[in-house]
Structures are given as structure tokens and as C-alpha cells.
Amino acid sequence: MRVIRYTENNQATLAAVTDEGAIYSLPQQDFLALVQQADDKGTTPLQIIQDVIKDSTPLAAKLEDLTLLVPIEAPEVWASGVTYLKSKEARNYEATGGKLDATTFYDKVYDAERPEIFFKSTAARTQGPDQDLYIRSDSNWQIPEPELGLVLDKNGRVLGYTVGNDMSSRDIEGENPLYLPQAKVWKNSCSIGPAIRLAETVEDPYQFTITCRIFRNEEKEFEGSATTGQLKRKFDELVSYLTRDNEIFDGTVLLTGTCIVPPNEFTLGDGDRIEIEISDIGTLNNPVKSQVRKAQATS
Incomplete structure (x- = not known):
């Protein structure tokens, strides 16, 4: 499982990309927010993502169609x-x-x-x-x-x-x-x-x-x-x-x-x-x- 950030409606959006190439939008603001949520719940980022995408529909767009940003704004x-x-x-x-x-x-x-x-x-x-x-x-x-x-x-x-x-x-x-x-x-x-x-x-x-x-x-x-x-x-x-x-x-x-x-x-x-x-x-x-x-x- 991979995590990306891309521009949607002039806003940075977090998403997960499965090994099959399906892309799912995530509700978290950024990658660190995803990690923090997993830590708070005593679980893993992968489990958080899996919980989100099991009831979600993947994006129609392909990865190459998205305007990608740095996946994390590393300090x-x-x-x-x-x-x-x-x-x-x-x-x-x-x-x-x-x-x-x-x-x-x-x-x-x-x-x-x-x-x-x-x-x-x-x-x-x-x-x-x-x-x-x-x-x-x-x-x-x-x-x-x-x-x-x-x-x-x-x-x-x-x-x-x-x-x-x-x-x-x-x-x-x-x-x-x-x-x-x-x-x-x-x-x-x-x-x-x-x-x-x-x-x-x-x-x-x-x-x-x-x-x-x-x-x-x-x-x-x-x-x-x-x-x-x-x-x-x-x-x-x-x-x-x-x-x-x-x-x-x-x-x-x-x-x-x-x-x-x-x-x-x-x-x-x-x-x-x-x-x-x-x-x-x-x-x-x-x-x-x-x-x-x-x-x-x-x-």
C-alpha cells in the first residue's frame, strides 16, 4: 500500500494506492495525521486505510492523470x-x-x-x-x-x-x-x-x-x-x-x-x-x- 498527495480543486488531498493501482481518497489531512490516528487507536496506518477503502469507491482517474505533490512536506x-x-x-x-x-x-x-x-x-x-x-x-x-x-x-x-x-x-x-x-x-x-x-x-x-x-x-x-x-x-x-x-x-x-x-x-x-x-x-x-x-x- 502506498500513500500519495495530489491537487484536487486547488487543495492537497491524501490518497491510498493499492498494489493493483486503485486510488482511494483518504479523509486525513496528510500522512502524519494518518500515522497519528493509527497510533491513537493502537493500530496501524494500513489498517486505518483498509477500514476506509472497504466501503469506498476508487477514483476514476489513473495515477498518471493526477497532479502529484510531495507525498510529505518533510521539515x-x-x-x-x-x-x-x-x-x-x-x-x-x-x-x-x-x-x-x-x-x-x-x-x-x-x-x-x-x-x-x-x-x-x-x-x-x-x-x-x-x-x-x-x-x-x-x-x-x-x-x-x-x-x-x-x-x-x-x-x-x-x-x-x-x-x-x-x-x-x-x-x-x-x-x-x-x-x-x-x-x-x-x-x-x-x-x-x-x-x-x-x-x-x-x-x-x-x-x-x-x-x-x-x-x-x-x-x-x-x-x-x-x-x-x-x-x-x-x-x-x-x-x-x-x-x-x-x-x-x-x-x-x-x-x-x-x-x-x-x-x-x-x-x-x-x-x-x-x-x-x-x-x-x-x-x-x-x-x-x-x-x-x-x-x-x-x-
Whole structure:
């Protein structure tokens, strides 16, 4: 069972999507209200949804006909780095100016007890399905980073899973690791959606298949796939470090790292389109736009 938000009569509406694709409107205001109602009744979000839809009629519209919003307005989005072998190799390549099989401090991060976790976005900065993502104006080497996102409550409980895009400027991060915030955070540099898969309906979260496709002039420029089974760290480990001596909020999303990296010669361009698909969750689609470099103030 998945949960989505869409626009109906200029209002955000919550809905459930069955595995067969039937869509049912829900009375709750948002995903967290659904979770809170389940907690208050001592039951689960899935049971609340099932109680609603057993006497309801599904929408006539199909999922692709709806104007989807972010499935949750996450107060904060955090991200994990160097959690897959492919990510470690890519970071080493960046940090050494393109040397193959190089060894750097990223090897230490990959093997260390403490994972890399960094702040990525806020609700106001996070884009949803079909919304524009921007290319950073002072970077010449940018890529999407397709990731599985954990939707958490304030205690670190995993409420569900979503699709995330942690856009990255490879040249800025490679120039100096202290530039990581600038390599990761700029206007429209993060997206999540299109749905939240309820955690209770996922038997094994290490069996998700992640696929990233990049289109240029609507022709496929790149496609890569991997599985969350390739993740070096467990999700509870990442959550435990995120919440260690740190206050998080209901609806926080933790992106768990990327396992798909386009070829080193590739960089995103204006007009590209990114699709990130995760099995049993859905496909997050975002167009790519260039930011116009702001003119410097003159006297």
C-alpha cells in the first residue's frame, strides 16, 4: 500500500494506492495525521486505510492523470554518503582529479564505524514529482543521485519508504571536502516522491530495485540500476547516528546513499529529464533547468 498527495480543486488531498493501482481518497489531512490516528487507536496506518477503502469507491482517474505533490512536506531532509561501493569509487575519482583506483579519505568513511550523514534540504527547498530541479550555476559537473528515502518520526521509527534525488555537484565536492554543503545544497537541488510505501507492507527493504534514467531531447542518455541489497550499512545503523544527540522531527526524510553514478564524462544539461524508479514505490520524474547566473551588483 502506498500513500500519495495530489491537487484536487486547488487543495492537497491524501490518497491510498493499492498494489493493483486503485486510488482511494483518504479523509486525513496528510500522512502524519494518518500515522497519528493509527497510533491513537493502537493500530496501524494500513489498517486505518483498509477500514476506509472497504466501503469506498476508487477514483476514476489513473495515477498518471493526477497532479502529484510531495507525498510529505518533510521539515528536514538528511542524506547519507559513501554507503555503497560505487559511491566510494566515484568520490575517490572526484577527489583525485580523475585518477582511477585511487585511495582517499573516502575509503576511511566507507570502512569507518561512523557513517557520513549531512543535512540536505527543508520542506520549502524540496521539490515534488514533475517539478523543476536546477543546475548550480557555478558548477560544471552535476548529476542526480537516486536514493531510497526513509520517512521517520521524531523517535527514528521508519514509517515508510520513498524515492529521493540528492542532486550533487561533483566538481565542487571533489575540489575540497569542506565544500560539501555547497556541493549538495542549492535552490531546487532535492526532490522526493511520488509516493510513500508503508513500512509495514515491506517484507525486506533490502530488496528494492533502484533505476535511474536520464533523457536528453527525450532520448535516453543514461540508464543504470542497482538494489538496496548492495548497501554496506543497515538502515537502523544510519538512523541511529542521525538521531544520536540530535533532535529530528516527525516526517523527517533520511536519504540512504546512491548506488548509481553516470559515466564520469557526463553532466546534466538544461532541458534534461530525470526518472528515478524504485520497485513497489513508483517513479519520480523531474525536468532539469539551468539557473541564470545572477549578475553581480555594480556601483
